[in-house]
Amino acid sequence: MSSGTPTSSASPSESSYDRTRMRQWARGRARSAGIDRRDLLKLVAAASAAAPLIPAAASPAHAAQSLAGVVKPLPPELFTVRGTNAETNFSALRDTGLLTPADRFFVRNHTATPVVDATDWTLTVWGDGLAGGPVDFSYEALRALPAVSRTAFVECAGNGRSFFTSQQGQQVGGTAWTLGAIGTARWRG
Template sequence: MSPVPPSEAAYDALRLRQWSRGAARSAGIARRDLLRLVAAASAAAPLAPLLAPATAHAAAAAPGIVKPLPPEVFTVRGTNAETNFAALRGTGLLTPADRFFVRNHTVTPRIDATDWRLAVWGDGLAGPAVEFTYDELRALPSVTRTAFVECAGNARSYYTTQQSQQVSGTAWTLGAIGTARWRGVRLADVLRRAGLTRRAVDILPRGLDDEVVSDGIVLGRVRRPLPVAKALDDVLLAYEMNGEPLPPDHGHPVRLIVPSWVGIANIKWLGDIEVSTRPLLSPWNTGLYRLFGPGYPAEGSAPLTRQTLKSAFEVAPGAEFPAGRHQVLTGRSWSGGAPVRSVEVSTDGGTRWHRARLHDVPRAGSWVRWSAPWVPRTPGPAVLLARATDRSGRTQPAVAAPNTQGYLFDAVVRHEVRVV
């Protein structure tokens, strides 16, 4: 078994230094192309226009997504589908698969589990490559974890709409997240069965979706390295979601679940895992999924790992509330750093704050549902605010630190409604 390496922060700092001096190996792409990606990432570009309500409700499908996308539940954004947060009201702690957001780099592949194989290979193993069939994987001891999966760019549009900052990427609001109960096999068990050695430092899971092409550069299939320490900790090779086999859009037959980490680490449609004795680089931890801009090195920050702190109302934007009538506002808060400790709500744009009632026991890697009473008094526009504090003591700020690609927005979101 590999020894436990230093903390995530120390690992990130080490990888940043290795990337800067060219000491890490580029896996499946030329280093010159990685450098081109970094150069492109350092310059912000305008977001794709946010869909107007009429356009959003007319959208009923996205290229390459298999499941139905009813407009009252989803807003289609290119090859992706964002969950409208109001559609989560009353769904319970777990997000049903038919309401779970979809993040696709290309299109959803249709894979027959009976033909599927997982290859584990690389110089970090004691012997040759090892293959697992779907049935062999399911025959291993299983574990179940409740965890959210959230795109690193979730809430990206608020950099522009709230902070007037130009960023690039998909214009998510707050719906690029879902929480599910995942069942599968611990990645640690699979790696040990495959012959993991003490010399291994990185593993590289790779998906079976189509190769990604960006600005004329063939990036290859989606893949992103994980440190061995994380791989041996809480990572899951999941084959069930909320008690059912994974749906195609969510990784059938097997996907990675990396609790609390940014969504790109949770590779869908897993096909192979390289185990390496050298640090590994891919487009998804160099030009993509790093922080660029003022205050960051020219080569970007260390690769993104843990998600940040957020809150969202289960209320449609622009919703109307009758004056003088008692209301119960509901929402959800989550953090990748520590369980949520408390949530405060303001119904007057931030002048006064009141503690919300939590409806779930706060747990690492999951969200909590909350509610707060409100009797709106004065007709006209109103701004609802929700801010969470987690057990590390961190509270959502008023302003998020900018970066060119709009990752990890954590500021309090201004939710505009109307009293009639």
């Protein structure tokens, strides 16, 4: 990685999926298949509320790694970069308690983190469960919705995937996570 460009360990099918989803998002055609409208709004609101919690810069004592499209600093003492993802190092969780600090939460990345201007950004929600057609929400309108907080454990479905090869003798595609694609946080949205 001397060029500063992250290398991808994603399988061809995962890379193809990532490219397809990025094209869909860029053309405004991406849909949230299988996500209930209320759950989608809760997720968007939680992400909006959590954005200020992401540190603006890494510790000056340690140079942070970076991934294209990821705005969160990834210092090597906290993360192992795996293609377009960043796995939390277990040693970084020592003495953090039951909740995973935002600066140590793993990164599962299918697309670039959008950089939006809150003054003119809108979210359009559509789908079969919506009566009356698509609904547009401004950033301000989302922030005005009632907020709730929940403590939840998040784990990438591929967590531990690398052990299929070392313990089961099976070669599998996708990110070769060990056991750091997990975290517990208090989410508000």
